[in-house]
Amino acid sequence: MRTGLHAPPLRGSLPSEGADPAWDGTAPNHIAASPLQGFVQPVILSDHGIRLEPLAPSHEAGLSEAAADGELWNLRITSVPAPGETRAYIDTALEMREAGERLAFAVIDEASGKVLGSTSYHDILPAVKRVEIGYTWYAKRTQRSHVNTTCKLLMMGHAFDTLGCRTVGWRTDNFNFASQQAIERLGARKDGVIRGHAMRRDGTIRDTVIYSMIAGEWPEAKAQLRYRRSLHVG
Numbered sequence: 001m002r003t004g005l006h007a008p009p010l011r012g013s014l015p016s017e018g019a020d021p022a023w024d025g026t027a028p029n030h031i032a033a034s035p036l037q038g039f040v041q042p043v044i045l046s047d048h049g050i051r052l053e054p055l056a057p058s059h060e061a062g063l064s065e066a067a068a069d070g071e072l073w074n075l076r077i078t079s080v081p082a083p084g085e086t087r088a089y090i091d092t093a094l095e096m097r098e099a100g101e102r103l104a105f106a107v108i109d110e111a112s113g114k115v116l117g118s119t120s121y122h123d124i125l126p127a128v129k130r131v132e133i134g135y136t137w138y139a140k141r142t143q144r145s146h147v148n149t150t151c152k153l154l155m156m157g158h159a160f161d162t163l164g165c166r167t168v169g170w171r172t173d174n175f176n177f178a179s180q181q182a183i184e185r186l187g188a189r190k191d192g193v194i195r196g197h198a199m200r201r202d203g204t205i206r207d208t209v210i211y212s213m214i215a216g217e218w219p220e221a222k223a224q225l226r227y228r229r230s231l232h233v234g
Contacts, residue, residue, distance in 0.1 A: 040131060063086050070140025101123070105120065117136070119137075132171065133152070134171060145232060
């Protein structure tokens with residue numbers, strides 16, 4: 001979303017924050033190319049002990065364990081996989097990646113190697129340099145920690161500073177008030193509500209609240225997010 005404002009950072013890291021000097025930020029050879037290549041490409045992002053790596057079948061057990069922490073599938077306003085549905089969840093994400101619609105990540109705690117949750121780029125629009133961030137959920141034990149802030153810094157930084165996105169968007173259920181507040185804390189602006197927009201897992205129809213941030217708003221949002229994270233991790 002942004003061109004010419006700053007020199008691009010190393011791919012896969014935040015500028016001056018936790019980059020591994022021995023790694024150039026590109027995805028390893030075992031991560032296959034997909035129709036996303038050319039705009040949003042499979043990549044590994046890491047900072048402050050959190051690593052985002054493209055979601056794969058090898059994450060199935062860890063993802064199931066993370067979802068079980070808090071039995072998150074019982075929340076009607078989320079898309080967290082229920083027991084026995086994790087492989088299908090991963091397969092769907094991979095099909096969407098092959099279609100150029102979504103790049104899903106596993107969120108990994110680098111110290112333990114455990115999967116903490118998942119997040120994605122989706123609704124990827126190369127022509128207008130826009131992506132959305134969503135399909136985001138974390139094990140209950142990580143909530144209200146620095147994990148979400150770090151993930152958002154990584155994904156927003158990669159979108160704006162590396163991919164040159166002009167706009168990053170979010171969407172959430174009209175009854176997911178916690179998600180709406182979290183998005184607003186990122187510095188995103190509420191664009192509006194699409195009524196009768198999508199089906200929930202319980203068969204009811206939801207309204208969808210839409211948010212966005214444009215490239216010019218990112219520097220101040222980034223500074224605020226880094227400040228907020230410093231209060232968590234010191």
